[in-house]
Amino acid sequence: MALFKRNVQITAKIDGQPIQAPQLGMPALQWxxxxxxxxxxxxxxxQNKPTRRLTKDTKEIIIYFSRSGSTELLAAKLAKLTGADILEIVIDEPYSGNYRQTLSRANFERQTESYPELKMSVPDLSQYDRAYLGYPIWAMTLSHPMTSFLLDYGNLLNQKQIVPFMSEGGYGQGNSVQRISQILRQKGVQATVYSRPLVVxxxxxxxxxxxxxxxxKSLN
Ligand SMILES: Cc1cc2nc3c(=O)[nH]c(=O)nc-3n(C[C@H](O)[C@H](O)[C@H](O)COP(=O)(O)O)c2cc1C
Incomplete structure (x- = not known):
């Protein structure tokens, strides 16, 4: 769509790779x-490989999904401030570059509860005390790759503090934090989910x- 061709050049990187986020800097009317x-x-x-920066001793990890780069930039900023490890959620069939096609696929997946297959190896997460979970808001809830991650690997988050962060279109966090708690509870995972997420x-x-x-600061 012509409206969204503009791409603000930013120099931020994640795991040594540049971040592309086409919606950055758009004035409200255009956005x-x-x-x-x-x-x-x-x-x-x-152009990038999936982000994956894992060390041996760090106690915090950022696990995120981003379709159009904004949540990725947020993850990069958090990583810089916290020194946390980072793991990008990757699915088998990426969403279309086209918004309408993404929306119709996402609606279908939500209605049928058929969430996307992951294509990633997930490391042992036992060294971490805290996991920051980052995602875009879709239809006022978690975007589906994060749902898939929690359904498949939520058990690895047992006994950790879960700290949600997200980027969204201006309508807020929706029920995404409750959804994280609900999925983990259903899996029998004992985790504390921080109730005041970062929403940008x-x-x-x-x-x-x-x-x-x-x-x-408010978190620590
Ligand atoms: C399929 C789809 C559904 C969306 N639904 C919402 C929504 O319900 N509320 C909202 O505020 N933004 C919504 N958005 C906007 C995204 O949350 C927003 O553009 C976000 O910053 C995208 O993050 P990303 O660049 O990391 O993918 C939606 C975007 C897509 C693609």
Whole structure:
């Protein structure tokens, strides 16, 4: 869609790779709450390898999914401030670069509860005390790759503090935090889910440093 061709150049990197986030910097009228945002059709960036920075001793990990890059930039900023490890959620069949096609696939998946297959190896998470979970809001709830991750690997989050963060179109966190708790509870996982997530508008993540820092202080 022509409206969304503009791509703000940012220098941020994650795991040494550049971040592409086409909706950054869009004025509200043009952005229309994220309606119509394209991606390069590979979830985040076709030029990059999936983000995966894992160390031996770090006690915190950021696990995220991003289709069009805003949540990825948020994850990069958090990683810089916390020094946490990072793991990107990767699915077998990426969502279309086209917004309408993504929306209709996402609606179908939600109605049929047929969430996407993951294509990633998930490491042993036992060294971590805290897991930051990052996702875009879709239909006022968790975007589906995060749902798949929790359904498949939620048991690895047992006994950890779960801290949600997200980018969204301006309508807020929806029921995403409750949904995380619900899935983990159904799996019998004992975890504390922080009830005050970081919520940033998708077109403003590049201007969110102060908000992130304040939020991190309130968390610690
Ligand atoms: C399929 C789909 C559904 C969406 N639903 C909502 C929504 O219900 N509420 C909202 O505020 N934003 C919604 N958005 C906008 C995204 O949450 C927003 O653009 C976000 O920043 C995208 O993050 P990403 O660049 O990391 O993929 C939706 C976007 C898509 C693609």
């Amino acid at each position: 229309r709450n994220g309606y119509g945002v394209s991606s390069d059709g590979k979830d985040t960036n076709s 508008d998708g077109n403003k993540v590049d201007r969110s440093d102060y908000q992130i820092e304040r939020w991190l």
